[in-house]
Amino acid sequence: MQAQKIRYKAVIFDLDGVLVHTDEYHYLAWKQLCDLRKIPFNRTVNDLLRGVSRKESLEIILSRAHVNLSEAEKESFLAEKNAVYRKFLEQMTPEDVGQKVRNTLRTLRERGKKLAVGSSSKNTKFILAQVGLEKFFDAVSDGTNITRTKPDPEVFLKAAQMLGVENGCCLVVEDAVSGVLAAEAAHMDCAAMGDAARHHRATYDIEHLSMLKDIVL
DSSP states (O other), X not given: OOOOOOOOSEEEEOSBXXXXXXXXHHHHHHHHHHHHTTOOOOHHHHHTTTTOOHHHHHHHHHHHHTOOOOHHHHXXXXXXXXXXXXXXXXXXXXXXXXXXXXXXXXXXXXXXXXXXXXOSOTTHHHHHHHHTOGGXXXXXXXXXSOSSOTTXXXXXXXXXXXXXXXXXXXXXXXXXXXXXXXXXXXXXXXXXXXXXXXXXXXXXXXXXXXXXXXXXX
């Protein structure tokens, strides 16, 4: 779906799959720990975790595998998963972000747009620092300051509040259907990439981030 262009004051970016690509690290971390516990886990299950918090992801994995764990066992599992995932993240460098991404962010800032990240990840700020993107953003709304994950709109609503911009003047950029639904619930337009674009639920379907330069004028 394509909407008539409006003058957006701010752009709110999802993190994984939009600015950086850490999906494979999530998969490898879950796979490693599930294999240790003999819990079935594959890429089909992994696809269900897109845009979902770590805790909710574990609940999905356990539910699909018909496995019950105590709360203490779940907390231990989650801590281990994050530790393994962080080890992968420590390998990231600015080289993991394409020049087109940096050029797009730079252009939007030059046009006077406010930029934020809206992600369920509690590692958002760490990842941005690892790849050298933190300087581009005026606000970060992430898993450390929200209680509900996408498709709930909380993460985007908080980002807009932090930026001081009305919801209707924000454009969300997402690659997960849950994120598109969250943007809809927040009454924000959305530019969808990847899997989300194939569902044609967003305001704009884009093939790559640089196409934002033709939308956010």
